[in-house]
Amino acid sequence: MQTASWVKNRFHYGWITLAVVFLIMLITAGTRATPSVMMVPLEHDFGWSRATVSAALSINLALFGLMGPFAAAAMQRFGVRRTVMSALSVLAVGVGLSSLMSQTWHMILIWGLLVGAATGATSMTLGATVVNRWFKERRGFAMGVLTASSATGQLLFLPLMAAIVERYGWRPIVLLVAGAAVIAIPLVAFLLPERPASVGLRPFGESPDVPLDHSVSQANPITIAFAALKKASGSRDFWLLFLSFFICGASTNGYIGTHFIAMCGDYGLSEVKGASILASMGVLDLIGTTFSGWLSDRFNNRVLLFWYYGLRGLALIFLPWAFGIQYFGLPIFAFFYGLDWVATVPPTVRLTTDVFGSRDAPVVFGWIVAGHQLGAAFAALGAGLLRNSLGSYTVATMISGGLCVAGAILVLRIHRKPKLQAAMA
Incomplete structure (x- = not known):
C-alpha cells in the first residue's frame, strides 16, 4: 500500500481508512434509500400494491441484518x-439488473435477496x-462519523433520485446507484489496508509498547459467527441491546425510511417534496450522529x-x-427526529465493546x-x-x-452493575 506509506508520517492512516469506509457506507445508504422513491412509481407502472413492494423490502431489511455477523466473521x-x-460487485450487478424487472418475483429476488445480502456487508x-x-x-x-454517512447518503441521493423519477421514471436511478458501486471498487482495492499492522502502524491512540497485531483467524466464518452468538446469548446485556x-430499526429504516415519502403523498405532497424533507432530516442527522459519537466518548x-x-x-x-x-408542523418533526435518526448507533457500539471486548465486539x-x-x-x-387495510399510516406511527x-x-x-457489586468496585 504505497499510499499508506506516503501518509503515515504525516498523519495516522486510520483517518484515510475512515474516509474510504465513509464513502462505501454512503453508497450503501443511497442504495438502501432507492426503494423509498420507487414505491409509488412501481405502483403506477405495474399495479403492485404497497403491501407487495413492502414485502420485498422487508426481506431486504431482514437479510441486511442477518448478513451482518457473517460479514464481520468473513x-x-x-x-x-x-x-x-x-x-x-454483487450490489452493482444486482441493482443494475433491476432496471429490467417487470414481475414481483424480480423485485423479491433482486431488491429482497441480492441487495439485502450485499448491503449487509457494507454498512454498520x-x-x-x-x-x-x-x-x-x-x-x-x-x-x-461513519454512522452519519447514512444521513449524507440520503442528503446526496434522495432529492436527486426523486427529481429523476419525477421526470424520467424509476429506471435511470437504479443505473445511477449501480454506477456508484462500480466506482467504489477500485478505491477499496487501492486505499483500504486490512489492519494497521499491514502498513506498519498501531491503532490510533495505542501505546507504542504494544506489539503490532498481525493475527488472522483461520476459523470458518459461519463457526465464528455462531460461536459469538452462543457466547453472547447467555448475557442479559446482549438481549437488551438486541x-x-x-426498536431502533423499526422506527427508522423500516418505517420512516421506507414509508415517509409515500406517507407524504397521502397528504398531497409530491415525491420531490417528501424526499427533500427526508434529506433535510439527513443533514440534521449528520450533525446529531457525529455529535452523539463525541458524547459517547465522554458520558454514560x-x-x-x-x-x-x-x-x-x-x-x-x-x-x-x-x-x-x-408551515411549522413538518419542520418541527424533521428537526427533532432528524437529529436523532441514527444517533443511537455510537452509544450502542460503545456499550457492545464495553461488554464483550474489542475482539468479539464486531461479530456480536x-x-x-x-x-x-x-x-x-x-x-x-x-x-x-x-396502510392498505386502514387507508392511512396513523396507527403505524403511534x-x-x-x-x-x-x-x-x-x-x-x-x-x-448490581448495587452491591458497584459499591465494592
Missing part, C-alpha cells in the same frame, strides 16, 4: 478488502470492524440512549398532527444489527399492511412511537 477470516469488494458491521481495528482512542467519534436495536451511554429513544418516540407520536400544522454487534434489521423488516411490512418510549426504559438496564 472480514476476520478472508479480510475486509476482499469481503467488501465482493459485496460491492463494516464500520464497527474498521473502528475497532484502527482506533484505540476516539472510537465513539469515529463510529459517529431488543433496543430492534445508557443515559444517552434513554434520551435518544425517548425523544424519537415523542417526535413520531407528534407526526400525524405535524401534517395538519401549516453484527448479531445486534440483525435485531435492528428484523425490526426494520417488521415495521416495513406491518406499516404497508396497516405503534412506532410507543415502541421507542418502551425502548427508552429498556436501555437503562444495559451494562448496569
Whole structure:
C-alpha cells in the first residue's frame, strides 16, 4: 500500500481508512434509500400494491441484518478488502439488473435477496470492524462519523433520485446507484489496508509498547459467527441491546425510511417534496450522529440512549398532527427526529465493546444489527399492511412511537452493575 506509506508520517492512516469506509457506507445508504422513491412509481407502472413492494423490502431489511455477523466473521477470516469488494460487485450487478424487472418475483429476488445480502456487508458491521481495528482512542467519534454517512447518503441521493423519477421514471436511478458501486471498487482495492499492522502502524491512540497485531483467524466464518452468538446469548446485556436495536430499526429504516415519502403523498405532497424533507432530516442527522459519537466518548451511554429513544418516540407520536400544522408542523418533526435518526448507533457500539471486548465486539454487534434489521423488516411490512387495510399510516406511527418510549426504559438496564457489586468496585 504505497499510499499508506506516503501518509503515515504525516498523519495516522486510520483517518484515510475512515474516509474510504465513509464513502462505501454512503453508497450503501443511497442504495438502501432507492426503494423509498420507487414505491409509488412501481405502483403506477405495474399495479403492485404497497403491501407487495413492502414485502420485498422487508426481506431486504431482514437479510441486511442477518448478513451482518457473517460479514464481520468473513472480514476476520478472508479480510475486509476482499469481503467488501465482493459485496460491492454483487450490489452493482444486482441493482443494475433491476432496471429490467417487470414481475414481483424480480423485485423479491433482486431488491429482497441480492441487495439485502450485499448491503449487509457494507454498512454498520463494516464500520464497527474498521473502528475497532484502527482506533484505540476516539472510537465513539469515529463510529459517529461513519454512522452519519447514512444521513449524507440520503442528503446526496434522495432529492436527486426523486427529481429523476419525477421526470424520467424509476429506471435511470437504479443505473445511477449501480454506477456508484462500480466506482467504489477500485478505491477499496487501492486505499483500504486490512489492519494497521499491514502498513506498519498501531491503532490510533495505542501505546507504542504494544506489539503490532498481525493475527488472522483461520476459523470458518459461519463457526465464528455462531460461536459469538452462543457466547453472547447467555448475557442479559446482549438481549437488551438486541431488543433496543430492534426498536431502533423499526422506527427508522423500516418505517420512516421506507414509508415517509409515500406517507407524504397521502397528504398531497409530491415525491420531490417528501424526499427533500427526508434529506433535510439527513443533514440534521449528520450533525446529531457525529455529535452523539463525541458524547459517547465522554458520558454514560445508557443515559444517552434513554434520551435518544425517548425523544424519537415523542417526535413520531407528534407526526400525524405535524401534517395538519401549516408551515411549522413538518419542520418541527424533521428537526427533532432528524437529529436523532441514527444517533443511537455510537452509544450502542460503545456499550457492545464495553461488554464483550474489542475482539468479539464486531461479530456480536453484527448479531445486534440483525435485531435492528428484523425490526426494520417488521415495521416495513406491518406499516404497508396497516396502510392498505386502514387507508392511512396513523396507527403505524403511534405503534412506532410507543415502541421507542418502551425502548427508552429498556436501555437503562444495559451494562448496569448490581448495587452491591458497584459499591465494592
